Amino acid sequence: MQLLLLNLTIAASLIGLMSTTPTSKPPLSENNCGYKSCHPIKKGFINVHIVPHTHDDVGWLKTVDQYYYGSNSKYQNAGVQYILDTVVDSLRKDKNRRFIYVETAFFWKWWIKQHDIVKSRVRKLVYNGQLEFISGGWSMNDEAVTHYHSIIDQMTWGLRKLNETFGECGRPKIGWQIDPFGHSREMASIFAQLGFDGVLLGRIDHQEKRFRWQTRTPEMVWRGSDSLGEVSDIFTGVMYNTYAPPPGFCFDILCGDEPIIDDKKSFEYNVNRRVDEFVAYLDNVTQVYSTNNVIITMGEDFNYQDAEAWFINLDKLIYYVNERQLTGSKYNLIYSTPSCYVNAIHNETKNNWILKQDDFFPYASDPHAFWTGYFTSRPALKRFERLGNNFLQVCKQLYALADLGPEDMVDLNALREAMGVMQHHDAITGTEKQHVANDYARQLQRGMDECEIITNAAISKLLEVNIELKTCPLLNVSQCTTTTTNDGFVVTIYNPLSRPVDKVVRLPVKEDSYSVNDLQGTEYKTQVIPIPDFIKNIPGRSSQAKNELIFIARGIPALGWKSYRVMVYGKTNKNIIASIKGNKHSVKDTAFIMDPNTGLISSLTIKNVSIDLSQNFFYYNGFVGDNSKFENRSSGAYIFRPDGPLQKITNKKVDYKVYEGELVAEIHQTFNEYISQIIRVNAIDDYVEFDWIIGPLPHSNKNGVEVVTKYQSDLKSNQVFYTDSNGKQMLKRIRNFRPSWKVNLSEPVAGNYYPVTTQISIKDTENELAVLVDRAQGGTSLKDGEIELMVHRNCLHDDAFGVGEALNETAFGLGLVVRGSHYVTVGNNGMAALTKDIVQRRLLDTWTFVVPVDEKVKYNMEFAGLKRPLPKSVQILTLEPWTGFDFLLRLEHVFEKSDQPQPVVVPLADLFTSFEIISAQETTLGGNQWLKDSHRLHFNTNGTVEDLLYQDYNIVTDYETETHLLRNSIKRHTVINAFDDDSLNVSLLPGQIRTFIIQIKKY
Known part of the structure; x- marks a missing residue:
């Protein structure tokens, strides 16, 4: 009976999956959703779009x-x-x-618990447009510290659930980013590629908001990508009151505002006064916007727990305000949605909207509240999320390559959903309460544990042998049980990139000497380096490992693996070299020079490009105040506000030890009792790694300590630096400057901090210096030639933006210790190919699996998922099981047009080793609509940024010229659906991502 039930469950799952394509629609007789469901507007009136909504944080205080x-x-x-x-x-x-x-995460949690009768009622509400899904991601993601891989994944997962359930009527048309703390250019590009018609924003800098209110420019066309041009344009509007109702008009049970009382016999009757108050508010709103349509949000955080309290009052408000049209009122109130609002603007006017080509960072809500602290807050959680993305891609790829069945889907979905939650603007940002941060980590760990079941099953199936491969999740503290408790073990290195890679493998071990062999019996060079005490002493570490074994795995196949047999090789200590051979330390083409008087690096050379470069650690004291007024704002989870100038961590000579060999050279530095570092070069990578260990941060300073590292060079950067936008494109930053409005900085340090998701760089006329990060951090260049990154912080006072507790992380009874890496490289101008390559290899890093040696088990120690590698400019961004027997495939041109203008053609025929693609049909980015069916609303633009924004600036910059390039739209291939090899060719333009649902035939 149990087997029968299991089979029935699997069959039901297959039926559900097979019926959920992007073309799924409700019966035509019931389909009155979308723009067809909008209430008609009145010509000659100002149409006020009343939008009932709730903002439900996917974790924050709870x-x-x-x-x-x-x-x-x-x-x-x-x-x-x-x-x-x-x-x-x-x-x-x-x-x-x-x-x-x-928030689809919450809706889905509710939906799966509902009776079929309730589900039928909800479907009717969706089909007639009364209930509309907006944005549709698993969560409302942050835009500063999220990576575009994870944004696309979480949007795709939420949109898929809506599409499976409601078809076309469940497809959102508008981005709704009402609460994130600043907005990125890449997010605008993603919304456009999702097929959205517009995006509405809640929070922009208080100075920019004032400027846009004064110039009546809160609406604009936002170009998300220079490479994609007009294809990435999206109508963008900034809402008047963030997302709250007008003051005095919150009718929720959580509010104390006066209801509308229309019983004329009651002494409480207040209709005329309440209508007067609302009309007065509208008079102010209409002074800001330039069309005859305005949006008024009616809702707040977790409102509508008693929805009828809201709707009774909104019914009355709409009726009585509209009644005044008989006496000359210009206002017409209607129940509406963001989609209907944007559509009404589109239909009303053919105006040329201002074109925006920068972003909305950094965000400040008052002169002393720059929301730039959260770029770094909770650095361990930010790194954990990045690892989660890495493993999710590995998990999805292996699931598809091994063609696992639907019974394994629940394990994969656990990580999909945990990662979706992690993108929430109070999750990865670090702006949640501590117990909530613990819960996020717990959810993510559970998801990774369940996906480890997937990877083990997939590799075992592809190997045709049943083994239990383990990952090593604690390598950040040099701890792995399998490698330290066995004299022999097999290491399997999986490569999720679409091209072969070489990898420096580092494993914690307890002996001094090991042999490493591959399938053919080839012995690899090894090196063993002692694990420094500052790593051994990290709180919570429990390991017998004394050393790290190092070898280089070369040519790991694309979407594939190589395995290596590791055995203890005596105890001669022959691989450890611990001597100082002068001040220059190098491996292959990468070298750095140490100053023996300071113990710090003094110069860097990579492939014959040399610059003077020093690196050191510093800290800011966090400002402490009672938050009673702007000047008293504290530094906290959201806010970075330094109290005084930057302080050097130590004025003493830094203690250091040198370890050099053929594979790696390392300098182990100790700065003080809570900061240590390893500077490392190796034989295959064109960068220097700065591997830092920071914490527990001291509490003797009652203000809190905000630790930064600075890289100081001799480059003449002329006030300019560059940071990435969600890991995709690079944006030009100019110190003390904003491209779209004039800024006055009361906080010159915090006001120049920007989110760094993958890299920050500076350059002069000859050379460029780039620092690549392993997690999101705040960064800046406050002086020419310098790059500054904040790596850890504790804020012992709350900043009064709602979280209600200090940012003071602990672990194992002590302050949190954080370990991370910066990857520093230099080169001549135009080294995007180098930095993109490093970013790809660090973001989609190889994944290590280990298993004790079993002489009875014989298996294939090498596997390639692709028959031929793809060029460095192309990455399989997504390969995952989709619906029925289909897969979702995304291909990405990783370079921007300014980096590499050439398009690339990728033949899909005969590409994968496990299956053959027999048809491919293109969808929008989210996989929930056929691309041929996507017809976005078009908004005209004048193609310029108003000259008045720049007229009084003394700084000389080519920013304006750069942002007016690439006006032409891109002609995109739409559908590939044929069986001959010649038609399965995908052309990718620079910066382009193309998404396909593919049908396959197993080999």
């Missing part, structure tokens, strides 16, 4: 489950299940009512 079920109310009175229950009931009472919902 965990995800606590928010959903409504528990732990001491932190917040919020229960999402009650919101969805009561909204559905209220919408059914009146077909005029509208409501939008955003």
Whole structure:
């Protein structure tokens, strides 16, 4: 009976999956969703779009489950299940009512628990446009510290669930980024590629907001990518009151505002006064916007737990304000949605909108509150998320290559959903309470544990042997049980990149000498280096490992692996070299010079390009105040506000030891009791690694300590530096300057900090210096020739933006210790090919699996998922099981047009070793709509940024010239659906990502 039930479950899953393509639609007789469902607007009036909504954080003050079920109310009175229950009931009472919902993670948690009768009612509400999904991601992601891989994944997962459930009527049309703390250019590009018609923003800098209000320019066309040109254009609007209702008009049970009382016999009757108050508010709003359509948000955090309280009052508000049209009022109120609002603007005017080509960073809410601290807050969690993305791609690839069955899908989905939650703007940002951060880490660890079941099953299937491969999740503290408790073990290195790679493998071991052999019996050179005490003493570490074994795995196949047999090779200590051979330390073409008087690096050479370069650690004291006024704002989880100038960590000579060999050269530095570092070069990489260990941070300073590292060079960078946008494109930054408005900085340090997701760089007329990071961090260049990155921080006072506790992370009873790396490289101008290569290899790093040697087990020690590697300019961004027997495939041109203008053609025929692609049909970026069916609203633009924005600047810059390039739109291939080899060729333009649902035939 259990087997029968299992088979029935699998069959039901297959039926559900096979019916969920991007073309799924409800019956035509019921399909009145989308723009067809919008209430008509009135010509000659100002149409006021009343948008009922709730903003439901996927964790913040409470965990995800606590928010959903409504528990732990001491932190917040919020229960999402009650919101969805009561909204559905209220919408059914009146077909005029509208409501939008955003966070698919919460909706799906609610949906799977509903009775079929409730599901039928909800479908009717969706099909007639009363309930509309906006944005549709698993969460409302942050835009500063998220990587575009993870953004696309979390959007795709949320959109897939909506598409599976509601078809075309569940497809969002508008991005709804009302609460993230600043907005990125790459996010605009992603929204455009998802097929959205617009994006609405809540938070922009207070100075920019004032400027846009004064010039009536809160609406614009935002060009998300110079490489993609007009294809990446998207209509963008900034909302008047972030996302809150007008003051005094919150009708939620959480609010104390006065309801609208229309019983004329009651002494409480207040209709005329309340309408007057609302109209007065509208009079202010209409002074800002340039069309006859304005949007008024009616909702707040976790509102509508008793939805009828809202709708009763909104019904009255709409009726009584509109009643004044009989006496000359110009306002027409309608229930609406963001989609209907944007569509109304599109239909009203053919104006040429201002074109925006920069971003909205950094964000400040007042003169002393720059939200740049969260670029670094909770650095360990930020690194954990980056590892989660790495492993998710490995997991999805192996699932597809091994063609695992639907019974394994639940394990894969656990990591998909945990990673989706991690992108939330109060998760990866580090702006949540500590117990919530712990829960995020717990969810992510569970997801990775379940995906390890997938990878083990997939590799075992491809090997045709049943083995239990283990990962080593604690390599950051040089700890791995398998490598330290066995005299022999097999190391399998999986490569998720679309081209072969070489990899320096480092494994913690307890002996002094090992042999490493591959399948053919070839013995590899090895090196053993002692693990320094500052790593052995990291709190919580429990390992017998004394050394690290190093060897180079060469030519690891694309989407494949190589395995190596490692055996203890006596105890001669022959591979350890611990001597100082002068001040220059090099391996192959990479070298650095140490100053013996300071113990610090003094110059760097890579491939014959040399620059003077020093590196050291410093700290800021965090400002402490009572937050009663702007000048008293504290530094906290959100806010970076230094109190005084930068302080050097130590004025003493830094102690160091040198270890050199053929494979690596290392300098082990100790700066003080809480900062140590390893400077490392190796035989295959064109960079110097700065591997830092920081913590526990001291508490003797009552202000908190915000630690930064600075790289000081002799480059003449002329106030300019560059940071990436979500890891995709590089943006030019100019000190004390904003491209779209005039800035006045009351906080000159914090106001020049920007999010660094993958890299920050400076250059002069000859050379360029780039620092690549292993997690998101805040960074800047406050002086010419310098790069500064914040790596760890504790803030012992709250900054009064809601989290309600200090940022003071601990682990094992002590302050949190963080270990991380910067990858520093130099070259002549135009070294994008080098930095992109490093970013790809670090972001989609090889994944290590280990298993004790078993002489009875014989298996293939090498596997390649691709029959031929792809060029460095192309990456298989996504290969994952999709619906039914289909896969989702994304191909990406990793270079921008300014880096490499040439398009690349990728033949899909006969590409994979495990299966053959028999057809491929292109979709929008999210995989939820056929590209041929995507017809986005077009908004005209004048193609320029107004000259008035720059007229008084003394700085000389070519920024304006750079941002006016590439006006031409891109002609995109739409559908490939044929069986002959010649047609399965995909052309990729620079910066382009193309998404396909592919049908396969197994070999």
